[in-house]
Amino acid sequence: MSDARTQNPGDPVGDDHAETYSFLGPAGTFTEAALAQVPQAQGKPWRAVNNVGEALDDVVSGRSVAAMIAIENSIEGGVSATQDALATMPGLRIIGEYLVPVGFVLVARPGVALADVKTVTAHPVAYAQCKAWLGEHLPAHDYVPASSNVTAATSLLETDASGRPAALADAAIAPPTIVAHHDVVVLAENIIDNPNAVTRFALVSRTTDIPKPTGADKTTLIVELPSDRSGTLVEMLEQFSTRGVNLSLIESRPIGDEFGRYRFVIDADGHVTDERVADALLGLFRFSPHINFLGSYPRADHQPVEYDHRYDDDVFIEARDWLRGLIGGEPQG
Amino acid sequence: MSDARTQNPGDPVGDDHAETYSFLGPAGTFTEAALAQVPQAQGKPWRAVNNVGEALDDVVSGRSVAAMIAIENSIEGGVSATQDALATMPGLRIIGEYLVPVGFVLVARPGVALADVKTVTAHPVAYAQCKAWLGEHLPAHDYVPASSNVTAATSLLETDASGRPAALADAAIAPPTIVAHHDVVVLAENIIDNPNAVTRFALVSRTTDIPKPTGADKTTLIVELPSDRSGTLVEMLEQFSTRGVNLSLIESRPIGDEFGRYRFVIDADGHVTDERVADALLGLFRFSPHINFLGSYPRADHQPVEYDHRYDDDVFIEARDWLRGLIGGEPQG
Amino acid sequence: MSDARTQNPGDPVGDDHAETYSFLGPAGTFTEAALAQVPQAQGKPWRAVNNVGEALDDVVSGRSVAAMIAIENSIEGGVSATQDALATMPGLRIIGEYLVPVGFVLVARPGVALADVKTVTAHPVAYAQCKAWLGEHLPAHDYVPASSNVTAATSLLETDASGRPAALADAAIAPPTIVAHHDVVVLAENIIDNPNAVTRFALVSRTTDIPKPTGADKTTLIVELPSDRSGTLVEMLEQFSTRGVNLSLIESRPIGDEFGRYRFVIDADGHVTDERVADALLGLFRFSPHINFLGSYPRADHQPVEYDHRYDDDVFIEARDWLRGLIGGEPQG
């Protein structure tokens, strides 16, 4: 790897591992681009790993202080795998959310032109996201799948014993950052079909300190239902809606011990110290046989949370004062 | 009236009015029977009034320490009138609930036999409740309505200037207690069609002290909806159902300022110091533009409140401890 | 009675009883004023009865073609009694709704002036509704309760054997129509405290023909809950809210077989032939162990029903067409 900050899984780990940040490598991935957005990670050792499980394992074992993982709409790892890992590995907290625009370039060895390209290599998901461009510009190409969108590019540079290119492919689909790390040339830019594609990442740590509320926060929870009776899910969601808390994500995930039992991964608008969110969490705790708080943290898009003013902190405080007065024997206002 | 405890509306009121209990008179009504169940009213002056409005007015003005009023299934006053009065008169609290079995006897002047009865007098509701018996035993009778089931009986005893009976009626439908107060004879007992009829009464006071929880309590509320949009009522009731609180009574009452605006009279199972009831009240306070707490008090039937154990006080306390731990930075258990 | 149209309960009933209309008498009541609003009742025999039970009994037995009864905010009969009667007497339908402004005058025998009035007679509810006026203009009066607001007035005209007034009272609270029926003089007009008071009446019949939809309709139902579990009431109301149907009235009424079991009286906005109302009724039928349809009929206030356009008839029809297409094997649009 050309990036001095980056360790590979096999690298010896020094004393500073408590400050290490893990990410899905190799260098040049969108996950690395997400980690580059984290101020506190600058100047610290970064550790490239092969998958989400390894990244979270680094955090749990203390090998790293935090890990950057893709959590939605990702081409670099399954959302499901991430969610299941977060649900089952104890002690993890999300402390930040980051967005990385997803874009691709078509790259080749120096000297290769677009007209020379007969075979393209790419991670299957990246390949699927560029099919319109490929259909137009390389209608007759063959395809060789690769295990990541960086290894696709680096494979172009491999040579056999005689020094000739070993790769079956002439060009690779890769993230634009690839040129900073590897000696490839760009044949075409912006080849992704959806120009607005964005991947969402989370920075995961073991800390139990909760980032301060900013007014533009998100709270992630994993909640089990007490039964699979029709209506139990509605009952769970009412814990949010009766407090005016919007959800931006909900996903059922099989618990895995038997078919038909589900846990839910939920992103709720707001911070655990917002009264309406705190009250919803109290309701969920009472409702659910198992609830896992994965953190409150600033939203990547910095959009202030919108909610009905009847769920303002003041209203919750006024309600408690009123009830305390009633029980204490004060006349009603 | 023959009962020495009882004052009539016109009676002079002594210094002890702070200890007076008002009830719908005259002596012998079911409301008086309800008041007779109240230990703290024994030996205190009782004041017979003509209707619920007067009874509550006595309490508000301080003329009486408390008033007994019918609140459900009553033949002695409209539930609606009671509910509207409680909703609009500030400072009132229900401190007890009482049940009185409703039964009727057919009474007459001494010397009159059942075979002599051509005309029957009764309060219209009492009359309606005895129609099956009357149809069988007095199929050809005429009917004269009376303003209460006690005045029906006492009218039989009135005489004109010459001492002859002044009443049009030969017999009256009256509560069984009538014989303790008036010189009438019973022609037939248990003439009510529904042998299980019961009237529910409330003892209303100005105190803001709430009777201690007994495990068999009821909480009465009056709640306005923020709008008449479809679904707002469901939203209000979810404040109870999401905390496992059952309702034993719900009635919409027009607010009266304009058609189409409603308040709701609600009896909820449990005491305001039960965690699940307290939490529902907090939710209602935040939801409703106006909520009126009318009291928590022991149920007349002494039936312990049944609820799902996931709404136990312990669960609420445990939830708060968990949330406090989260926010304070403790790891989850 | 001075009104030739009116029969009294004891009157012989002719062959035309199939066209008779029953109402709470005597002549001059607000209920009679409501009946006067019914075009098809004009020129037909009217039958004055003593209470709601008698009125409905006339309809059930075929003695009358229809009966006018007070159903809300009434001073002439309990709402509860009406609701319980409608719930338990089979075969009844509401075919119209009528509003009567409630107003009172103070009347006396000819020759009596306001300054002479020492004792006032009135139905207790009417008395309560005029307390502010009485407190101001007759602060020292005595009160004699009467069984109806018409009998209060007529009692003023009764004389004893010697031809002298027999009544204890000097003046009576009565509806303004009293002067058309009885030889009393008005001492004061508009003495009711709330100048906007209105009573709501229903015309009840045995017909199973449903009045045509007008766009300003109401549907009355009586629905039992399958259990008293917390949440069952919410589940019932969702049958309305998930179809955008507003309720203008909801009342719990004890079923009476045992304490704690309730039926609900419901007025829903809209007509049974409106798709959204019909669909809600289907849902209720499936949900409830017992549902009683009491009729769809034009609202007295002629206010068109407002509802979200996503519950338009067209949307229901389009949904059925879509589903039929799916099941029939058509591709989706």
Add this chain to the structure above:
Amino acid sequence: MSDARTQNPGDPVGDDHAETYSFLGPAGTFTEAALAQVPQAQGKPWRAVNNVGEALDDVVSGRSVAAMIAIENSIEGGVSATQDALATMPGLRIIGEYLVPVGFVLVARPGVALADVKTVTAHPVAYAQCKAWLGEHLPAHDYVPASSNVTAATSLLETDASGRPAALADAAIAPPTIVAHHDVVVLAENIIDNPNAVTRFALVSRTTDIPKPTGADKTTLIVELPSDRSGTLVEMLEQFSTRGVNLSLIESRPIGDEFGRYRFVIDADGHVTDERVADALLGLFRFSPHINFLGSYPRADHQPVEYDHRYDDDVFIEARDWLRGLIGGEPQG
């Protein structure tokens, strides 16, 4: 590939492509094992493709009659990608569901023993699922990621120009079926950490014929919410719960046009011709700005759907008969 049935993407496609079945290749994948469970696919051409997008594209374009794709808990392709493809490609239907137990063996070239293994190759997800076994038996191994769990195994057999093994790895994690297709030897069996792991697959076609109901069916839908207001999701789910329909899967997926807009992928218990499911679909159609019916089909586990008998077909039919009678003027039973 050694399996004569199987075409590769570049293979010429004959006239029988209307009978071709696409699956995620190469031969030996779990997806192929799922396809092997489909009776109607036996004896037809199978086409191995590189990813879910290609598989569905084959179906949409008519190149294949159906495609087998992983839809849950998969190590061979993201659930999210599948769901997004199904949501956005029109004309697709799920016609069957299949379960494949997931298990892994460790394989090597003939002659290699477990003690010789220094480097392991595997798809990252498969690698993660075997970490416990690897940690115990090969604690010091290096790891080389592969693009699929079959290519991991086949890479072991590649040789360079001189005929020596070209692979960096000595062993590969692969599905047990690998030995039927490739000349590798098994070093260890059952190396997966969770012995109950199962992957769920769907057979997707363009047909609009719906498989017949079996009593053990599932219905898949994609539904957009009309707004992201708190409570809209609850409102959507009530369309199911008010008809007693359980959900076995719910996932929010970003619509992708802008952040914060979501569609929901839903698996509901039951068949579109079950009355309760049909009624829920009608409600959803009216509620949602866009609903996509992806099919009703037999559940892979053949478990009969359990639901409350108050949602039986009979109850729906009885309700419609009752309503039809009401509107038609029949008296209520």
